[in-house]
Amino acid sequence: MQEYAPAAHPGLSAPARTTNGGAPEIVVRGVRERPRGWTAWLSTTDHKKIGLLYIYTTFFFFLLGGVEALLMRLQLAHANNTLIEPPTYNALLTMHGSTMIFLFVVPVLAGFANYMVPLMIGARDMAFPRLNALSYWLFLFGGIAFYTSIFFTPPSAGWTSYAPLSDNAFLPDNGIDAWIFMIHLTGISSLLGAINFTATIHNMRAKGMGWGRMPLFVWTILIYSYLLILALPVVAAAVTMLLTDRHFGTAFFDNTGGGDPLLWQHLFWFFGHPEVYIMVLPAFGMISEVLPVFARKPIFGYKAIAASTAAIAFTSMLVWAHHMFPTPVPEVVLAFFMLSSFAVAVPTGVKVFNWLATLWRGSLVFRTPLYFGCGFLATFVIGGISGVILAIFPVDWYFNDTYFVVAHLHYVLFGGSVFAIFAGLYYWFPKMSGRMMSEALGKTSFWLMFVGFHVTFLVQHSLGLEGMPRRIYWYPNHGNWQTLNLISTIGSFILGTGVLVTVVNVLLSIKNGRRAGNDPWQANTLEWFTQSPPPENNFDVIPRVRSVEPMKDIRREVARRAGQGTETVSQPATTGAT
Amino acid sequence: MPRIRVIRALPRGIRAIRAIRALPRAVPAGIVLALVAAPAAWADALTPESSPSRNAADIHTLYVLALIIGALIFVLVEGVLLTSIIRFRRRRGGAEPAQIRGNTPLEVGWTLGAIAILVVLATVTFAYLGDITTPEKSSGATQVAALHQPAVPGDHALKIGVNGQQYIWRFDYPGPQQVFSYHDMYVPAGTTVTLKITSSDVAHSWWIPKLGGKSDAIPGHTNDTWFRIDKPGTYYGECAELCGNHHADMRARVIVLPPAQFQAWMRRQARDILRSQRLLEISRRLRGQGP
Ligand SMILES: [Cu+2]
DSSP, X not given: OOOOOOOSSOOTTOOTTOOOTTOOOOOOOSOOOOOOSXXXXXXXXXXXXXXXXXXXXXXXXXXXXHHHHHHHHHHHXXXXXXXXXXXXXXXXXXXXXXXXXXXXXXXXXXXXXXXXXXXHTTOSSOSOHHHHHHHHHHHHHHHHHHHHGGGSOOOOSTTTTOTTTTSTTTOOSXXXXXXXXXHHHHHHHHHHHHHHHHHHHHHOOOTTOOGGGSOHHHHHHHHHHHHHHHHHHHHHHHHHHHHHHHHSOOOTTOGGGTOOHHHHHHHHHHHHHHHHHHHHHHHHHHHHHHHHHHHTSOOTTHHHHHHHHHHHHHHHTTOGGGGOTTSSOOHHHHHHHHHHHHHHHHHHHHHHHHHXXXXXXXXXXXXHHHXXXXXXXXXXXXXXXXXXXXXXXXXXXXXXXXXXXXXXXHHHIIIIIIHHHHHHHHHHHHHHHSBOOOHHHHHHHHHHHHHHXXXXXXHHHHHHHTTOBSSOSOOOOOTTHHHHHHHHHHHHHHHHHHHHHHHHHHHHHHHHSOBOOSOTTOOSSGXXXXXXXXXXXXOSSOOOOOSSOHHHHHHHHHHHHTTOOHXXXXXXXXXXXX | OOOOOOOOSOOHHHHHHHHHHTSGGGHHHHHHHHHHTOHHHHHHHHSOOOOSSHHHHHHHHHHHHHHHHHHHHHHHHHHHHHHXXXXXXXXXXXXXXXXXXXXXXXXXXXXXXXXXXXXXXXXXXXXXXXXXXSOOOOOXXXXXXXXXXXXXXXXXXXXXXXXXXXXXXXXXXXXXXXXXXXXXXXXXXXXXXXXXXXXXXXOEEEOOGGGOOOEEEOBTOOEEEEXXXXXXXXXXEEOOSOOSTTGGGOEEEEEEEOHHHHHHHHHHHHHHHHHHHHHHHHHHHHTTOOO
C-alpha cells in the first residue's frame, strides 16, 4: 500500500500541516511556485485556476442576468406600466434567458467540474490542460461578443430565437447575429470541455476507482459531457442555418422560399431539452455529494442514482417536441412525446426518493450546504410535479407559453440547479479558498433566497392559470394579475438580496474566513484528502481507492494507526465545532 | 367533476394567507388547506379559467386530476423531508446513524409506484382526448350558422379562418360574399365554431383562455381548433407566442351573439366591405391609378 495520510484530526481550526501522534502528513515536494499576479491567470493551464476563472466569470454574468430579471419585474409590478419600452423589454427577456442558460448555469457547472473532477478522481490535472484553457477563453469571448450588442441593437427574439421572427426580414439588426456568435463560441467551448471531461474521467481515475466507486458528481459530469457532445452540434447547425438565412439568401426556415419555420423549433428543442438536463444533472450530482456528508450516512442507492442519471440523459433526447404541443403536429406524435416525457419523470422521481431516504434516519448536521440541499429538494419537487402536469399535452395546450411555464422552468432551473449550485459553493468553498464561509451570512442568504424564490414564482403558477402569457411587456388590470405580479416583484427583490448576501459572504470569507483545514466537513471523497486550497500538483501521493467513500477508509486507517477506535473518528463531534 | 365556481375578487384574508404560504413550513399546509378547505375561494389561483366550451372544460378536468395526484406526491415528499429535518437533526452524544446503503425492494417499489401513477395519468388523458379534439355537434336550435350555407340542424359547424399578423388577428368568414374582421371575432351562440389558424408573417399563438387550449399560428402551416358556446358573451385573449415588439398588444375578442344578431352582423359587414371596396376603386380611378 502506498503511503498516505491526511492530518489525522482535520478539524475546522486545524492548520493544513498538523502532525498528530507521529502520523505521516502530506508534504508537497518539488513544486515550482508559479509567478503570482494577473499574468498567471491569463496563461494558466491549471484546472483549478481555470475552474475559478469560470466560477468568477459565470457569477458575474449571473448578477447581470439577475439585474435584467429585476428590471423586467419592475416593469411588470404594475398594470399598464410604461417604465420600459417594448424593444428594451424584449431585449431584456432575451438577454436574461440567454445569459442564465449559456453564460451562467452550463458554464458554472463546467467551472465546478473543472475544479473538482480531477481532485475527486485523484488526478493531477485534466487530460488536455491547454484545451481546457481554450474552453474558458472561448466562453469568455462568447459572453463578451454577446454583451457588446447592448451598445448596438441587442437581440430580442427570446432565448429560443424562433424563426421566422429571428430572420432578417423581421429583425434585420445585428443583435441576433451577436446571439448566434455567442451560441457558436460557448458551444465550441462546451464541446471541447465535454471532450476533455470524458477523456479525463475515462482515463485518469485513481487506482481502484472502478465505475462503481466513482463519486456521483463525477458520474453526472460524465453524462453531462456526453449529452453536450450529442446535443451541441445540432444547435450549432441550426444557428448556422439561421445565419445563412439571414445573410446569404438561403431559406431553411422561410416558408415563402420553400423552407419551414417548424424545422427551427424541432432543431432548437432537439438541443434545448437535453440542455435542460445538461443544466440539472450536475446539480443533482452536487446534491448527491452534499446530502450524505451532512446526513453522516452513505448515499441511499448509489447504483440507482448513477443509473437513473444515465436513464434521464437517454430519455431526454426523446422528449423535445413537448415544447411544441400547440404547433400543428399529428396527435400520435403528441402522444409519443407525452409518454416519453412521463418516462423522464420516473428516474427523476427515483432520485428524489433516494435523496429523501439518504436524509431519513441520518444525523443531520445543519450547516449552510445542507440548508441549500434541503431547499433544493423542497423546491425541485414542485418543478417536477408541474413538469408532469405540463407533459399532459391537452393540458399543455392551455399552459404553453404562460406564466405557469415560467414558474415551472424557474422551479427546475433556480429551485433545482441554482440552489444545488449554492449548496456546492458553500460545500466546496473551504477546499477552493482554504477558508470557511460565514455560517450566519450563509443561512441568512439561504432564507432570503428560499422565501424570495417562492414568493416570486409560486404566484406565477396562478398567473398562468388565470391566462397571463409570458413575454408580454405590459398587461391590463385584469382579474388578480396586478396583485399577483406585485407579489412576484416583491419576491424577486428578496431573492436578489439573498444572492447578494452570498456574494458578500464570498468576498469577506475569501480573505478573513477561518482556516478550513483539509477536511472540514469529514467528507467522503478524495478532494478532501489534499490541502485547502490544493497545491498545484493536487496530490503528492494518490491513495488507492477501496470504496465509494475513500476518505472514510482513510480516516479509519489513520485512526487505527493512531491506536484509536474508529467510532471516535467517524463521529462528527470533532468537526462540529463552530 | 363538479365545475368550481370562480370568485373574482380576492378578499384580503386570502391575500394574507398567500403571503404566509411563502413561509417554507406552511407551504404543504397551505396547499392542503387550499385543496380541502376552501376550494371555491382558491379556484382562481389553483385552476384554469372556468370554461363554457366542452373542450376547455375537459382540459380543466384533466388538470384538476393531475393536480390532485401531484398534491398527494407533494405532501408525501415534503412530509418525509420535514420529518427528517425535525426528527433526525444531529444531537450531541447521539449514536452514529446506521450506515444504510440501499434497500432493493423499496427502490423497486417506488420505481413501479411512479410508473403506475403515470400509466393512470396517460390512460385518463387518452380517455378524454376524443372529447377535446373532436368538435361537438351544434345544438339543434341553431338553424343557419353562416350565410348561404345549407342548414343542417344539430350537425353544422361555422368554419372561420384565423390569420395572425404582426400585431393583429384577422378572421375570414365563409360565404359567397367576402366577410372578414380584425381583432373581434363574431360567432353565433350554440354553434360549433371550427378555426383554421395560420400566420402570414412570424409565429403567433391563438389563445382565448376561457375557450380552452391554444393553437400556434405558423406561416406555411394550418392548425385546427374548435369551441362551442351556448350563451352570448364576450371572451378575451391575446397572442401567446413572442412575435415582436408589440406582441403584448396583439389582443383579440370573441363576441358570441344570438344567431339572428350574428346573421345581421354578417350582412352588415358584407355590405360595408363591399361599399368600402367600391369607394377605394373609385378613388383609385379618380387618381388615375388603374382599376
Ligand atoms: Cu403575435
